Amino acid sequence: MNRNKEFYFSQYENRKPDPPVPHNVWIEFLWQITAVAAVTLGGWYLFWRWTESLNYDALWFAIPVVCAESCAFLGMVLFFNNLWSMRDVAPQSAPITLSEVIVDGGDQPISVDIFIPTYTEDPELTRYSIQDAKKITYPYAIDINIYVLDDGNRARMRKIAAQENVHYITRESNIGYKAGNLRNALEHSSGDFVVILDSDTRPFPTILENTLGYFKDKDVAWVQTPQWFYDVPEGITLDIYLEQRIGLIGKSVGRFVQIFLGPVSIGKDPFVSDPKLFYDVILRRRNRANASFCCGAGSIHRRDAVMEAALKAYATQIQQTVTAYSCNETDHSISNTLKREFSVSTEITPYKFHVSEDIYTSIILQSDTERNWKSVLHPHVESKMLSPLDMHSWAMQRYKYAGGTLDILRNDNPLFRSGMTFQQKLMYAMTFWSYLAPLWNCIFIAAPLMALFTGISPISSYSKEFFLHLIPFLVMHECASAFGTWGIDNRKGRTLNLAFFSFNLRAIWAVLCGREIQFHVTPKQRRSGNFLYLVWPQICVVVLTIIAMFWAITLQVISPDPRQTAALVVNGFWAATNAYAMTVLIGAALWKPSNDSLIRIDVKNRRWFRRA
Structure with a gap:
């Protein structure tokens, strides 16, 4: 009997993920040429800015x-x-026996544990993930065990696990968040490899057949597969949208507009939840430096690697604690006593107890000075999951990512860890630097407004020399960005990165104040209403931009000053661009799925059903 309830995503069941962007050597060559040119022109521009253009x-x-x-x-x-x-x-081809992937392994079949951590998510939602995990196939004999890791300790979840004939594990406390949940599961399982899913992550049948071959290299510690949100609203193109409202004339207008602007979709996911740029470009290209990191759901781990890293961290922590407490380091009897005491009170943590346990564990493994642990980003999608469906959920998720990553930067900076190569450190530096971007983005947002209100410019003059330095750099930067992310439209994503400044600033402030970044499960149901209260800083930017433009134009009309014309044009364009970025996020706060009228929320059960 099919016990599944019908959720909103049932209508998307037949969606298929796009294949990974193919590697094109000519596009890569053009990308590298334009990238070098952009860096050169950017350096030239900055040198001029520092030496000749300051006001x-x-x-x-x-x-x-x-x-x-x-x-x-x-x-x-x-x-x-x-x-x-x-x-x-x-x-690599799928391994047949354990000896192909484990040092000193025998001829017995490989054993794999599939972990499905859950906390407050709807148990019926988790049932979908369980059932898809049960459909995993493999061309050879293999021992697969599925574990539901219920940190909510719910009778309903236990019942579903029993109905689906899978293992159920819970614990008395929620210490360590998801990492603690995974650690607890490792103690109650014994598979050679561990697949980590989320409660809404539904693996494809091929996930093991297509990934276990990488572990024939016995230094590979984990394989990350791309996450794919199959419920993201696709919207309709502008020409079809206008045709539905004003007929063939609208269709012609829509096509004409898209010739210049490119594809324009109405009703498309406003949060740019599609992570294709991250997985198919950013993380995938870290393979060359062995620097792709684990992102949790959709990853496959070698148990020996995780446990070995945990034991080393355990020993190091004991030694550090003994050193801190020992009054006389030469007194070996005291040191030995302390070691025995702390060895009992200190827990082994295979997955670092942290809100960003996935990237933290990656850092620990990749900085192991005694092992050459490797990571792999498998470019093909092997599972599907649900996206954030409202502004609150989306903001919560982004805040957690930013806060967790910055907390690592502050408290256990991998850039100062031994064991990583220079290229690996550069890759992690890029990740951390991107989360610090709001610090200077705030200046970019405030600068044109300040110039419009006061008439004061940050440069000596908006002369011909200024444009000759700036415009070539901007043009080449756009060309490099286009070739570097070829096959993926990231225009809206770049806009949202600027508009998201206020949320990342909160994360930066929380980390600087030493506050713990709490782990919150991303809701799997859409909350009703609008979320303008979350974007009041963005609304303020838009309002101030309108006032500043009106003020600057009025002053120029009343008291014309040719010297201020160029400043008005440059700063006005700059401010308008920033304001447009803010409106994208404001629109996301007001966004509702086009089929909201067909859906209601069962508040008691927190479940979505179609109306009859």
């Missing part, structure tokens, strides 16, 4: 702006280094 009458304004430009330039360099070339790890 010495307003250094309080000029210095922060040029510092922000320098920080952004460094971020661009790190990003370009990440994207420099694509070197996929060659896939």
Whole structure:
């Protein structure tokens, strides 16, 4: 009997993921040429900015702006280094016996544990993941065990696990968040490899057949597969949207507009949840430096690697604690006593107890000075999952990502760890630097408004020399960005990165204040209403931009000043661009799925059903 309830995503069951972007050597060559040109022109522009263009009458304004430009330039360099070339790890055929993937392994079948951590998610939602995990196939004999890891300790979840004939594990406390849940599961299982899913992650039948071959290289510690949100609203193109409302004339207008702007979709996912850029470009190109990190759901781990790293961390922690407490380091009897005491009170943590346990565990493994642990980003999608469905859920998820990553930067900076190569450190530096971007993005948002309100400029003059330095760099930067992310439209994503400044600032402030970044499960149901209260800083930017433009234009009309014309044009365009970015996020706060009228929320059960 099919016990599944019908959720909103039932209508998307037949969706298929796009294949990975193919590697094109000619596009890569053009990308590398334009990237070098962009970096060269950017360096030339910055040198000119620092040496010849500062407004010495307003250094309080000029210095922060040029510092922000320098920080952004460094971020661009790190990003370009990440994207420099694509070197996929060659896939291997599925291993037949344990000896092919484990040192000193025998001829017995490989054993795999599939972990499905859950906490507050709807148990019926988790049933879908369980059932799809049961459909996993393999061309040879294999021992697969499925474990539901219920940190909510719910009778309903236990019942579903029993109905589906899978293992059920719970614990008395929720210490360590998801990492603690996984650690607890490792103690109650014994598979050679571990597949980590989320409660809404539904694996494809091929996930093991297509990934276990990588572990024939016995230094491979984990394989990450791309996450794919199959419920993302696709929207309709502008020409079809206008045709439905005003007929053939609208269709013609829509097509004409898209000739210049490219494809324009109405009703498309406003949060740019599609992570294709991250997995298919950023993380995939880290394969060349053995620097792709684990992202949790959809990853496959070698148990020996995780446990070995945990034991080393355990021993190191005991030694550090003994050193801190020992009054006389030469007194071996005291040290030995302390070691015995702390060995009992200290817990082994295979997955670092942290809100970002996935990337943290990756850092620990990749910085192991005694082992050459490798990671692989498998480019093909092997599972599907649900996206954040409202502004609150989306913001919560992004805040967790930012706060967790920055907490690692502050408290256990991998850039100062021994064991990593220089290229690996550069890759992690790019990740951390990107989360610090709001610090200079705030300056980029405030600078044109300040110039419009006061008439003071951060540069000496908007002369021909200024445009000759700036425009070639901007043009080449756009060309490099297009070739570097070829096959993926990231225009809206770049816009949202600027607009998201207020949320990342909160994360930065929380980390600086030493606050713990709490683990919150991303809701799997859409909350009703609008979320304008979450984007009040963005609304303020838009309002201030309108006022500043009106003020500057009025002053120019009343008291014309030819010297201020160029400043008005440059800063007006800059401010308008920033305001447009803010409106994208404001629109996301007001967004509702086109089929909201067909759906209601069962508040008691927190479940979505179609109306009859």
